[in-house]
Amino acid sequence: MKHQWLKLLAVSSFGILCFYIVSCKEQKQNSTVKTVTISFKKEGELQLKKATSDSLIASLNIEIADDDYSTQTGLMYRKSMEDNQAMLFIFPDSDYRSFYMKNTKIPLDIIYISEDKRIVSIQKNAKPMDETSLPSEAPATYVLEVNAGLSDTWNLEKGDTIEFKSN
Numbered sequence: 001m002k003h004q005w006l007k008l009l010a011v012s013s014f015g016i017l018c019f020y021i022v023s024c025k026e027q028k029q030n031s032t033v034k035t036v037t038i039s040f041k042k043e044g045e046l047q048l049k050k051a052t053s054d055s056l057i058a059s060l061n062i063e064i065a066d067d068d069y070s071t072q073t074g075l076m077y078r079k080s081m082e083d084n085q086a087m088l089f090i091f092p093d094s095d096y097r098s099f100y101m102k103n104t105k106i107p108l109d110i111i112y113i114s115e116d117k118r119i120v121s122i123q124k125n126a127k128p129m130d131e132t133s134l135p136s137e138a139p140a141t142y143v144l145e146v147n148a149g150l151s152d153t154w155n156l157e158k159g160d161t162i163e164f165k166s167n
Helices: 002-027 068-073
Strands: 044-049 056-065 085-095 108-113 119-126 140-147 161-166
Touching: 044 085, 056 068
Parallel strands: 056 085
Antiparallel strands: 044 056, 044 161, 085 140, 108 119, 108 140
């Protein structure tokens, strides 16, 4: 009788173990990584103008970053941006600013702009994914991010101005 009881216990234990293994396999889920593409959202228009002549340098469609989330995220995770597109950061005060390129895949020119909408400094060719601090040379209320190289193409200089309107 004792051997039958042990045999029954062994068979039952084996059955429970098999059931557990099968049920665990059924619970495995497909682990696929979903990627989300962040699209440019036109929220306004901006014009760059020469300080010396007030002539138009470039007209850009802008996406505006003016809250904590959008100013901290900026252009992170984006794969590209058209040359006629830019991101304009609007801060509630004028202060020395510093940006970096963490999780930013696009090389950028970072243009710091004063409260009176004059360019105070430009950080050219910021390297993707680089966490090096890229500070302004003077207090800025606005920061404009454009594709790397455009500030040279446009011959932007300190003192040049911006005008913008939001949608």
